[in-house]
Amino acid sequence: MPTQQSPKLKNLATWFPPIESVNMTETAVGAHPTGSRRVDQAPSDLVFEAHGVTKVYAMGDVSVHALRGVDFQLRASEFIVLLGPSGSGKSTLLNILGGLDLPTAGRVSYRGRDLSGADDSTRTEYRRRHVGFVFQFYNLIPSLTAKENVALVTEIARDPLPPAEALGIVGLGDRMNHFPAQMSGGEQQRVAIARAIAKRPDVLLCDEPTGALDISTGIVVLEAIERINRELGTATAVITHNAAVSAIADRVVHLSDGRIAGDHRNSRKVSARELSW
Ligand SMILES: Nc1ncnc2c1ncn2[C@@H]1O[C@H](COP(=O)(O)OP(=O)(O)OP(=O)(O)O)[C@@H](O)[C@H]1O
Numbered sequence: 276m277p278t279q280q281s282p283k284l285k286n287l288a289t290w291f292p293p294i295e296s297v298n299m300t301e302t303a304v305g306a307h308p309t310g311s312r313r314v315d316q317a318p319s320d321l322v323f324e325a326h327g328v329t330k331v332y333a334m335g336d337v338s339v340h341a342l343r344g345v346d347f348q349l350r351a352s353e354f355i356v357l358l359g360p361s362g363s364g365k366s367t368l369l370n371i372l373g374g375l376d377l378p379t380a381g382r383v384s385y386r387g388r389d390l391s392g393a394d395d396s397t398r399t400e401y402r403r404r405h406v407g408f409v410f411q412f413y414n415l416i417p418s419l420t421a422k423e424n425v426a427l428v429t430e431i432a433r434d435p436l437p438p439a440e441a442l443g444i445v446g447l448g449d450r451m452n453h454f455p456a457q458m459s460g461g462e463q464q465r466v467a468i469a470r471a472i473a474k475r476p477d478v479l480l481c482d483e484p485t486g487a488l489d490i491s492t493g494i495v496v497l498e499a500i501e502r503i504n505r506e507l508g509t510a511t512a513v514i515t516h517n518a519a520v521s522a523i524a525d526r527v528v529h530l531s532d533g534r535i536a537g538d539h540r541n542s543r544k545v546s547a548r549e550l551s552w
């Protein structure tokens with residue numbers, strides 16, 4: 276490997292370890308029922324591939340069908356927005372992609388490696404190494420500063436961004452020593468984003484990241500997410516109830532009653548700064 280690398284190349288080398296350094300079969304992320312298709316046969320820019328994914332929650336005598344046969348793909352560096360009514364299955368899909376939950380049936384793979392059959396420890400390792408999550412509520416530790424909240428993650432990550440650099444990317448370089456109670460909601464959410472990206476994840480999964488914020492604060496948070504996608508090439512999925520936000524995505528996916536009801540590419544993508552709602 277060359278000793279002089281641009282930061283972006285260095286990031287890529289970290290996120291996509293040389294193929295020989297990972298187990299070459301799909302058993303690298305859980306066993307695959309049909310055998311051992313090699314990782315290097317997967318289309319190289321396909322991050323997620325889901326086929327016929329269903330999720331049924333059994334609640335006593337009642338079964339809740341959260342997903343009813345979802346086919347979905349996400350490519351490297353792609354920025355998608357997921358829209359749909361409450362209860363349509365958006366969070367369920369994101370949680371399955373992020374390895375927080377398993378489908379009832381169907382198949383989900385991450386870079387050609389099966390996630391749907393992966394055991395708990397494999398999925399934990401997958402989440403730890405490759406996935407950054409951002410939720411509506413920031414889940415910061417109140418007794419730790421912004422920098423310390425980010426450092427909690429970087430201490431257990433391989434080759435992370437220094438916490439100060441991650442906070443700089445989200446525009447909080449000057450607030451590193453502030454505690455959550457000393458920051459606005461938008462600033463706290465940006466700390467949560469810095470925490471999510473500090474381990475240089477391959478994918479950033481955001482579930483209603485602006486749900487608790489006013490318009491102008493929400494736009495600043497979306498600017499941070501779009502900058503990470505643009506400058507670091509992190510494949511990004513953002514769930515929102517706000518249809519206006521879909522204008523900043525490369526692609527917009529609509530869910531309805533557990534099914535994909537629409538999937539279109541924006542012919543013109545606008546920047547978060549241009550949004551109004
Ligand atoms: N852990 C669970 N146990 C039982 N039912 C669940 C569980 N999680 C989700 N559901 C149900 O699955 C369906 C889809 O839920 P999901 O949270 O994915 O919807 P959503 O599109 O994210 O909605 P919202 O916009 O309100 O967040 C809903 O009917 C929900 O009640």
Ligand SMILES: [Mg+2]
Pocket residue numbers: 365366367482
């Ligand atoms: Mg949800």
